Structure formats: C-alpha cells, structure tokens
Amino acid sequence: MKLQKLSKVVAVAAITMTSLSASYTMAADGKVYRLKMAETWNANFPIFGDAPREMARLAEEMSDGRLKITIDSANKHKAPFGVFDMVRSGQYDLGHSASYYWKGKVPNTLYFTTMPFGMTTPEQYGWFYYGGGQALSDKVYSKFGLRSFPGGNTGNQMGGWFQKEINSVEDLKGLKMRIPGFAGEVMAKLGAKPTNIPSGELFTALERRTIDALEWVGPSLDLRMGFHKIAPYYYTGWHEPATELQFLVNERTWKKLPDDLRTILRTSMKLSSYDMYIQSYHESAENWAKMKQEFPNIEVKSFPSSVMKAMYDANESLLAEKAAEDPLAKEILDSQAQYMQKVRVWTNISDRAYLDSLDNLAD
Amino acid sequence: MKLQKLSKVVAVAAITMTSLSASYTMAADGKVYRLKMAETWNANFPIFGDAPREMARLAEEMSDGRLKITIDSANKHKAPFGVFDMVRSGQYDLGHSASYYWKGKVPNTLYFTTMPFGMTTPEQYGWFYYGGGQALSDKVYSKFGLRSFPGGNTGNQMGGWFQKEINSVEDLKGLKMRIPGFAGEVMAKLGAKPTNIPSGELFTALERRTIDALEWVGPSLDLRMGFHKIAPYYYTGWHEPATELQFLVNERTWKKLPDDLRTILRTSMKLSSYDMYIQSYHESAENWAKMKQEFPNIEVKSFPSSVMKAMYDANESLLAEKAAEDPLAKEILDSQAQYMQKVRVWTNISDRAYLDSLDNLAD
Known part of the structure; x- marks a missing residue:
C-alpha cells in the first residue's frame, strides 16, 4: 500500500474523532488508498483473471475511488508461484492464487483449495463460512502475517483427457500423466508417473504421446487448450471436486484500512469469488456443448469402481500420514471429514435425489 | 427514501460537478440516505429474515453510515403479500419477498423464483447472471417502475411431509395437501386437493389429518415447525429445485442514489443472496441430522417414476398454456428451457457423476 503523508492522516483522524461520530472518522480523511495485487495467472487468463478484476472494480466503485487496486500478472512480476512470499513480505498488498x-x-494451506474425494462447492462453502473453515484458515495464515479468503471456485474439475481407456488399476501402472498436487501423490502410490509440464507444452506432449493423459480444469478452461481435438476420453472428476482459489491480504495492509474500506474489500472479495463459481459453471456448460458439437465422438467416462476404490484408499492413507505428522493438519482434516459426513447426506437427499428422479421423464 | 432538502442536494451536486471529477460529485454530498424496506416475513424469521438484515448491515458499513436501511416485518406493516404494491407505490423503497x-x-414474475422440474441453484444463477435471466426480469419489472434482484436461495426444497406413502398416481386423487403456487396447480391437475392454511395452523392440521400432506421448505426451516414428529414420510423434491427470494427496489429510489451507493446496494443484495444459499445448505444439513437422530424412523422417499412422469406431463401442459397466453411468458420459458438443456448436461457429468462414482467407496 502506498500511503503518502501517513502521519498527516493519523493526525486528521485523531482530530475528527473528537468532533464526529466514530464511524465517520477514517472515511472522512478522503484519502485514496492504492493497493497492489500480484496474481499467479498471466495477463488475460479467462475466469481466474476475471475474479480479481471484478473484485478491484467493485472496490473502486463502492469506495467512490478511495480504494484503487492495480493488478500485476505473472508475465509482469515473473513469480507465479511466489505470490505467497511477495504478499508476506509486503512487496504486494494483495495476492490472487491457489493455496495448493x-x-x-506451508503444507497446511493445501486443505483450503480442494481435496480428492472431498466436498462439492456448496458443501465446501458451507464448511468454510458456517462450519469452522474460516477460523482454521486464520489459524494457518496468521503465523505468516497474512489473511486468506476464498478467491473463486471452479466447481467440479474433470478427471482429465486420456489417450486410452482405464479399465483396471493395472492400467495406471506406468501411466505418464500431468496431474499436480495431492492427486498426483495418490496416482504415484498406484504406480502412475505424475509429470509436471509447462502449460504451453501440454498440447504437444499429449498429441505426441510424451504423456498418456493430463488433467487441466474442465470445459470452462479446457476448450481453449484444444485437448478435445487429440484425446478421445474425458474422465469425470474425483481429485478436485470444488477448487477454490484464494485472495491473500497482508495483515499490515488490512489493519491500516479504515473500517468502511476494509468491509468494502472483504465484500468485494467474497462476492467475486461466488461469482466466479457461477461463471465457471456457465462457461463449462457452454464450452462442453461446443466441444461435443465439434467432436461428437468424445467419450465421457467414469473410472471403474475398482480404480475409484484404489484411489480412495491411497488417498485415505496419505491423509492419515499428514494427520499423524501435524496436529493442525489433523484438526483441519477432522473438521472437514466430520462436516462432509453430515452435509453429504443432505446433498444426497436434495439435489442428487432430484436429479436421479428426473431420469427418463422427457421421453 | 427520506430526502430532506432534496433541492439543496441537487444544487450542491450541480456545483461540485464542475469542480471535481464526476465520480466524486454525489458522494461528496455527505448526505445520509435513509431507505425503508418491507419484508414478507414476520420478525425473527430465520434465514429468510437474515438475508435482508445482512444486506442492510453490509450497505451501512460499506457506506460508512451514509446508506441506512430500516426493515419493517409483516407483523408491523400487516401486508405480507402486499410488498410488491407497497414498493411500487413508493410507500417503501425496498422489499424482500418471493416473486411467486x-x-x-403479474403472472410473469412467477418464473424468477423457481419452477417445478426446473433448474438447480447453480444452474439457475448461471441462467440469471450469464444466460439472459436478469434482462428478462428487467423486462417484466420495468413496466411497474421496479427493479428486482435475487434475494437468497433456499436450495432444493423437499417434496413434503406425508401421512401415507404415495405408490401410484391413484394415491394423489383426493389427497389434501398444503402446496401453494404452480406446483399446487400441477397437483390439482392430477386430482389432489391443494389447500391453503396459515402457517401457524399447519402442525395441527397435519396432526389431526385435516390435511394428508404438506410441503414447507426443507430441514433448514422444517425443524422448528415440528412436522417430523407427526408424519412418517419425507419426500424428496421436484417442485421447487432452487427457490430464489427477491429484493425489490423502487425505480425512483434507485435513480436518486449516487453511483457509489447504488453499487453498494447492488453488491450487498447480491452477496447476501449467495450467502443465504450457503446458509440454507448448512442449516439443512445440521437440521436433517437432528431430525433423524430424534426420530430415526423417518423415511426419506422419492415419488415412484410413474408419479413423477404424471407430474412432469401435467407441468409441461400447464407451461404450454402459459406460453400460449403471453409472448413474454413464452420468451422467458423458452430461455429457461434452452439454458437448462445445456447446463444440465454439465451438472450430470460433473457433480452428479462425481457423487455417483463415490457409491460404496467407504466400505
């Protein structure tokens, strides 16, 4: 944050405090607060990049120009995965990224993005806002002088594009797949070879069979990558059922903001993250229709239950390891597991039962 | 809206317009705008009443006290279903209700709450914000000098509490059920007797078999009504898959607000409506667990497919009647049907496929 003449602001605030009601003091300074944000994405990255821009626009409009946020993309700051450090150090006031x-x-940040076999989007928002998630997030991030808030949800991510069918756990052995994060560890446990390849080279790698499979996001962002033109199988998801991005705020910036601007910032972040979920849902629907029209032979497949069971067990054993290593990890994982057990019953008798009961109606 | 010294405000605005940048003109007036809202609900109505209060709190905090909204509940204004008229006339600036x-x-307002066999919550938000819904809503409401915005979603509503099982369409004949709105018309078409009973008398009516069944909302609001203590069957939903409440704004109030306060009002409405969806989801999960613990014999049932098919066909024929009567109704219904066709494919290969693939994993 740039704060020219900070001492003068404080002095003005102290004077007005005596003459006006408390709620007017800081806003009455009329100062413009200029905040800098670093995002993990390159310039013009759709959806992921829309959320922070929508956030900045809302904040500026609602504050009548007193809160101005400029965004540096990765091609400018050159450190897509350095957002955590740059916001921690104060080089940037704000960040937009994904905690995994x-x-x-900081291993415990992992759990706030999404987990294999974890919660769906409304379930996860329920946990975060009403089931103790925000307090656990604060526990993890406060040690680093940071605040973290939801930054937009992709919804359920697809399991990925495959060159060949997966019929058994045996088919995973030696499978070269671009699949990062915790899900990559699960796949490795079953004999697959998770590889990391820069996004610009993924299409060629999959086309030339340098890799056998990859996961990216879902139709919302996969369409422009073109994978549907070169891989026949699109598997349904298991590994990222509700990927939430994150806004990061440097604690010193947070504390310096007057109350009204702090609420404006928080509201803008929260609204733009919900909006990104709905935008992702919409774009996935539109883009899947386009893919399917252009390439009607794409087959949507789900992994057979033997494969799902093996991945589930591998995931459970990795989670048990994480919980055993760190009491805070255990606290977060227990909180999520307990919440999911309760909320999934509701999902199953509400939306899922509804969708099930519609089968074969329009015949 | 109370606007004391309106002429003075306009004069000040005109003067500052020449000396300051446009974005600062109106906010610089420092005026406090006091808006009055009428809600359909009685005081202390949970969840439905939380959304407008959360909205008002956000608006006041973000505007640093320049936008103050007071809320009159139905027990004060005595006209729960008169909210539309009271906001239209300007007696209130704002309303919180449900368009059905x-x-x-105004028959065409019906379609913005929820429709039998219609969209789920994220699907419906996708339609509203990205698929043309807001423009159609504006088309309907602008004729009455009103703006309407989403006001909070209950999520999927349960099909209701039944004293006896429904095994065939025959079982619906003569069935006395509290089920209002379009769904009541569907039921009537199949021989049921939809009745309207004040909410305070519902428990006794169901207990004494004055009615055979009723629908209310879902566990989030059903728990306090106590229906689970007196009816053994809880049917899954078909008639209100994503009930959205509405904020209403008088167009004159809307236009009088300075730009920053208008964005603050709109953002506060939009965020509190998303939040109500997540709160409802959470409360349903919690309350269903409580009901089931207290009364483990409650049976969750879905209507057999023959009954679903009959209700679906009755609904389709009613929709066709509505569309034939009014070109704008047809435009809205076509827009929803086309959007749903596309988005449902995505729902089925994403969240639904994920949930299906989890069956029997945790054994």
Whole structure:
C-alpha cells in the first residue's frame, strides 16, 4: 500500500474523532488508498483473471475511488508461484492464487483449495463460512502475517483427457500423466508417473504421446487448450471436486484500512469469488456443448469402481500420514471429514435425489 | 427514501460537478440516505429474515453510515403479500419477498423464483447472471417502475411431509395437501386437493389429518415447525429445485442514489443472496441430522417414476398454456428451457457423476 503523508492522516483522524461520530472518522480523511495485487495467472487468463478484476472494480466503485487496486500478472512480476512470499513480505498488498501452490512451503494451506474425494462447492462453502473453515484458515495464515479468503471456485474439475481407456488399476501402472498436487501423490502410490509440464507444452506432449493423459480444469478452461481435438476420453472428476482459489491480504495492509474500506474489500472479495463459481459453471456448460458439437465422438467416462476404490484408499492413507505428522493438519482434516459426513447426506437427499428422479421423464 | 432538502442536494451536486471529477460529485454530498424496506416475513424469521438484515448491515458499513436501511416485518406493516404494491407505490423503497407471491397480479414474475422440474441453484444463477435471466426480469419489472434482484436461495426444497406413502398416481386423487403456487396447480391437475392454511395452523392440521400432506421448505426451516414428529414420510423434491427470494427496489429510489451507493446496494443484495444459499445448505444439513437422530424412523422417499412422469406431463401442459397466453411468458420459458438443456448436461457429468462414482467407496 502506498500511503503518502501517513502521519498527516493519523493526525486528521485523531482530530475528527473528537468532533464526529466514530464511524465517520477514517472515511472522512478522503484519502485514496492504492493497493497492489500480484496474481499467479498471466495477463488475460479467462475466469481466474476475471475474479480479481471484478473484485478491484467493485472496490473502486463502492469506495467512490478511495480504494484503487492495480493488478500485476505473472508475465509482469515473473513469480507465479511466489505470490505467497511477495504478499508476506509486503512487496504486494494483495495476492490472487491457489493455496495448493505453496503446499511445499506451508503444507497446511493445501486443505483450503480442494481435496480428492472431498466436498462439492456448496458443501465446501458451507464448511468454510458456517462450519469452522474460516477460523482454521486464520489459524494457518496468521503465523505468516497474512489473511486468506476464498478467491473463486471452479466447481467440479474433470478427471482429465486420456489417450486410452482405464479399465483396471493395472492400467495406471506406468501411466505418464500431468496431474499436480495431492492427486498426483495418490496416482504415484498406484504406480502412475505424475509429470509436471509447462502449460504451453501440454498440447504437444499429449498429441505426441510424451504423456498418456493430463488433467487441466474442465470445459470452462479446457476448450481453449484444444485437448478435445487429440484425446478421445474425458474422465469425470474425483481429485478436485470444488477448487477454490484464494485472495491473500497482508495483515499490515488490512489493519491500516479504515473500517468502511476494509468491509468494502472483504465484500468485494467474497462476492467475486461466488461469482466466479457461477461463471465457471456457465462457461463449462457452454464450452462442453461446443466441444461435443465439434467432436461428437468424445467419450465421457467414469473410472471403474475398482480404480475409484484404489484411489480412495491411497488417498485415505496419505491423509492419515499428514494427520499423524501435524496436529493442525489433523484438526483441519477432522473438521472437514466430520462436516462432509453430515452435509453429504443432505446433498444426497436434495439435489442428487432430484436429479436421479428426473431420469427418463422427457421421453 | 427520506430526502430532506432534496433541492439543496441537487444544487450542491450541480456545483461540485464542475469542480471535481464526476465520480466524486454525489458522494461528496455527505448526505445520509435513509431507505425503508418491507419484508414478507414476520420478525425473527430465520434465514429468510437474515438475508435482508445482512444486506442492510453490509450497505451501512460499506457506506460508512451514509446508506441506512430500516426493515419493517409483516407483523408491523400487516401486508405480507402486499410488498410488491407497497414498493411500487413508493410507500417503501425496498422489499424482500418471493416473486411467486404476486403471480396473481403479474403472472410473469412467477418464473424468477423457481419452477417445478426446473433448474438447480447453480444452474439457475448461471441462467440469471450469464444466460439472459436478469434482462428478462428487467423486462417484466420495468413496466411497474421496479427493479428486482435475487434475494437468497433456499436450495432444493423437499417434496413434503406425508401421512401415507404415495405408490401410484391413484394415491394423489383426493389427497389434501398444503402446496401453494404452480406446483399446487400441477397437483390439482392430477386430482389432489391443494389447500391453503396459515402457517401457524399447519402442525395441527397435519396432526389431526385435516390435511394428508404438506410441503414447507426443507430441514433448514422444517425443524422448528415440528412436522417430523407427526408424519412418517419425507419426500424428496421436484417442485421447487432452487427457490430464489427477491429484493425489490423502487425505480425512483434507485435513480436518486449516487453511483457509489447504488453499487453498494447492488453488491450487498447480491452477496447476501449467495450467502443465504450457503446458509440454507448448512442449516439443512445440521437440521436433517437432528431430525433423524430424534426420530430415526423417518423415511426419506422419492415419488415412484410413474408419479413423477404424471407430474412432469401435467407441468409441461400447464407451461404450454402459459406460453400460449403471453409472448413474454413464452420468451422467458423458452430461455429457461434452452439454458437448462445445456447446463444440465454439465451438472450430470460433473457433480452428479462425481457423487455417483463415490457409491460404496467407504466400505
């Protein structure tokens, strides 16, 4: 945050405090607060990049220009996975990224993006806002002088594009697949070879069979990558049922903001993250229709239950390891597991039962 | 809206317009705008009443006290279903209600709450914000000098509490059921007797078999009504898959607000409506667990497919009648049907396929 003449602001605030009601003090300074945000994405990255821009626009309009946020994309700051450090140090006031990108640095941040076999989007928002998630997130991030808030949800991510069918656990052995994060560890446990390849090279790698499979996001962002033109099988998801991006705020910036601007910032972040969920849902529907029209032979497949069972068990054993290593990890994982057990019953008797009961009606 | 010294405000605005940048003109007036809202609900009505209060709190905090909204509940203004008229006349600036309550007056408002066999919540938000829904809503409401915005979603509503099982269409004949709105018309077409009973008398009516069944909302609001203590069957939903409440704004109030306060009002409405969806989801999960613990013999049932098919066909024929009567109704219904056809494919290969693939994993 740039704060020219900070001492003068404080002085003005102190004076007005005595003459006006408390709620007017800081806003009455009329100061413009200029915040800088670093995003993990390159310029013009759709959907992921729309959320922070929508957030900045709302904040500026609602504050009548007193809160101005400029966004640096990865092609400018050159550190897509350095967002955590740059916001922590104060080089940037704000960040927009996904917490599983810095799991190597702070393992407990992993759990706030999404988990294999985890909650769906409304379930996860329920946990975060009403089931104790925000308090656990604060527990993890406060140690680093940071605040973290939801930054937009992709909804359920597809399991990925495959060159060949997966009929058994045996078919995973030696499978070269681009699948990062915790899900990659699950696949490795079953004999697959998770590889990391820069996004610009993924199409060629899949086309030339350098890799056998890859997961990206879902139709919302997969369409422009063109994978549907070169791989015949599109598997349904298991590994990222509700991927939530994150806004990061440097704690010093947060504390310096007057109350009204802090609420404006928080509201703008929260609204733009919900909006990204709905935008993703919409774009996935539109883009899947386009893919399917252009390439009607694409087959949507789900992994057979033997494969799902093996991945589920591998995931459970990895989670047990994480919980055993760190009491806070255990606290977060227990909280999620308990919440999911309760909320999934509701999902099953509401939306799922509804969708099931519609089968074969329009005949 | 109370606007004391309106002429003075306009004069000040005109003067500052020349000396300051446009975005600062109106906010610089420092005026407090006091808006009055009428809600359909009685005081302390949970969840439905939380949404407008959360909205008002956000608006006041973000505007640093310049936008103050007071809320009158139905027990004060005595006209729960008169909200449309009271906001239209300017007696209130704002309303919080559900548009299907005034379908008798303006039939085309019906379609913005929820429709039997219609979209799920994320699907419906996709339609509203990205698929043309808002523009159609504006087309309907602008004729009455009103703006309407989403006001909170209950999520999927349960099909209701039944004293006896429904095994065939025959079982619906003569069935006395509290089920209002379009769904009541569907039931009537199949020989049921939809009845309207004040909410305070519902428990006794169901207990004494004055009625055979009723639908209310879902566990989020059904728990406090106590129906689970007196009816053994809880049917899954078909008639209100995504009930959205509405905020109403008088067009004159809307236009009088300075730009920053208008964005603050709109953002506060939009965020509190998303939040109500997540709160409803959470409360349904919690309350269903409580009901089931207290009364483990409650049976969750879905209507057999023959009954679903009959209700679906009755619904389709009613929709065709509505579309034939009014070109704007046809435009809205076509827009929803086309959107749903596309988005449902995505729902089925994403969240639904994910949930299906989890069956029997945790054994």
